[in-house]
Amino acid sequence: MGAEDVGLLIIGAGMAGLTAGARAVRNGLSVVVVEISGDVGGSARFAGYAWTAPSHDVMDQHNPNGDVALRRALVDRFADGISWIRSVGMEVKDAQPILGFGRGHQFDTNHYVDTCRRLILEGGGELLLETDTEHLLVEDGAVVGADLRSADGTRRRIRAGATLLATGGFQGSLSLRTARVHPDADRMPLRSNPHSQGGGYRLATGAGAATGLDDAGFYGHLIPSGIPFADPVDFVDMSLYYSEHALLLNLNNERFTDETLGDHLTAMALLEQRESRGLLIADARVFRDWIVGSYVEGAVAVDKFALACKRGGRAGVAEDLDELAWLPEEWGYRGNAVRDTVKRYNEQAAAGLHLTPGRKLDRLPLEEPPYYVIETVPAITFPFHGVRIDGQARVLREDGQPIGGLLAAGSDTGGLWHRAYAGGIASALVFGLTAADTATRTARHT
Known part of the structure; x- marks a missing residue:
């Protein structure tokens, strides 16, 4: 199986993955996006708003046990995330109150994810639908790409300067829900797309990633x-x-x-x-x-x-x-x-x-x-338990050090929310952009 080289390999074509892909091609990176389902968008197609806490004080009040670096990054970078959405030609409405404490913007999330897909393809990127990621390639403790398998059984090996996990969480997996959310979590109806079954979580933990606390809760x-x-x-x-x-x-x-x-x-x-x-x-x-x-x-x-x-x-x-x-x-x-x-x-x-x-x-x-x-x-909708990252969207080991070449964003991540919540689309947007920029910096220094 021959290997192909790419600047950023993105596993998952939801809000976080498509945002990262569009930003990365605009930054000049070569991009491949892998999606296990037959279409892009994931649960972002069912949203319509991006919102979060308007200040550090409000975030700290409503999410006191979330990772400090992540919650600060979300507040600080949210305005830039909204500017990014506008920069790709989307109409974004003025800020309005959400849940009594948050501030957010309404926009057409369906149009946004389709726009990101178009930008990726027009920028020379590749989108692989109905393609499973079998495992990550790990060399000397760093992730250097992944082995893929398409629906027809065709296998591809893609080497990448950076690999982003953005598969949308594990809410579609009853076993992971009962193990990592609550023993009775399998009885809950799924308020989400059915394809987010823990692919990113399993890939990351298999490569040595740390995860968040089991009692972090869920959004629903x-x-x-x-x-x-x-x-x-x-x-x-x-x-x-x-x-x-x-x-x-x-x-x-x-x-x-x-x-x-x-x-x-x-x-x-x-x-x-x-x-x-x-x-x-x-x-x-x-x-x-x-x-x-x-x-x-x-x-x-x-x-x-x-x-x-x-x-x-x-x-x-x-x-x-x-x-x-x-x-x-x-x-x-x-x-x-x-x-x-x-x-x-x-x-x-x-x-x-x-x-x-x-x-x-x-x-x-x-x-x-x-x-x-x-x-x-x-x-x-999605669990708060997930893969630990730092403020640069780098996946962390148990010792707190980054795993070389491995990034994560969106609902695959854990640590940001702990029995509290202030915007899933916002975090996917912010850390999707962060991951693309981290991959770009890495590429420029190699």
Whole structure:
């Protein structure tokens, strides 16, 4: 098997990989992009925003246990990332608030990934679809390329000055989820493309890469139970973002977390409850202000409750609090206890008393009938556990030193988020650009 030489070999053609490829060809590097599926884009096609914390103070407050160098790099380089998107001809809307603490920009992520593909090909790069990376080539402790196998069985060996892992995480692998996220993580619906099954993670660890902490958590959202995703549009339409204004009860008929911290964090908390399912209860105020409204300014509003009912989820309306006692027995909750929990919360909230668990933000009682009830479960988009990198996107060994020639970006990486989150598209963008620039500097010094 003869070897070919290239400046940057990119494994994965999602947001991080395509961003890196387009930047690299603009920097003058030769590029080959390898993608295991039949098209580019990955989960970025289902996004639409790039956002993160607007300052180090805000990032530190909301993600205190994330790697310091990575979270600082993300904040510092985010504006340059948005400028890059505009530089390739994309329309990017002005900054707007996201999740109450972040700032972000709306843009057409579908158009962006297709534009990056075009720029790579026009710049002389090569794109290999339906191609698996069998293993990395390692010489004297450094990665110098990879062996590839296409769908028809053809094998190629490509030597590279730098190799970037950007396969999108391992959320598609049930075994890695249970081993590295939570023993019950295999029961979660997949809110992501199905092709990110840990290819980059396995390649990196096989080459001696360090990984993040196993209890780092995951990014995902609450969705109605018992309703399979029928289309990628469901990833947004079925996400119950309004949960931060509602009450969430477990199978013990009790609140167990501060819902107001955000739906993406509540999803992690629910995974750890018995059977990983719970009741999301809202009143008419929450329905009017949040359920049928846009989660992010400019986004299309979807009536989440009506959708859950239409698709056959466990959902219903109680005309008053007492009617909550008539929950269907087959759901597994005790209706009287559910009613009493909501009543107790309302009394304490109305009196300004201490709440257990607390609520940092929306402490208003749910006292305006009717009441909207949906049984909900967490769905995973990507794990926070992954390959450790430094601020230059270089993959690290257990001793903290870089593995020569090996880079990683996007959801393959770990360490940036620890049971906290402030933008996956943003981190893929920033560290994709960083990886391309690191590869360029390496090429110029060899």
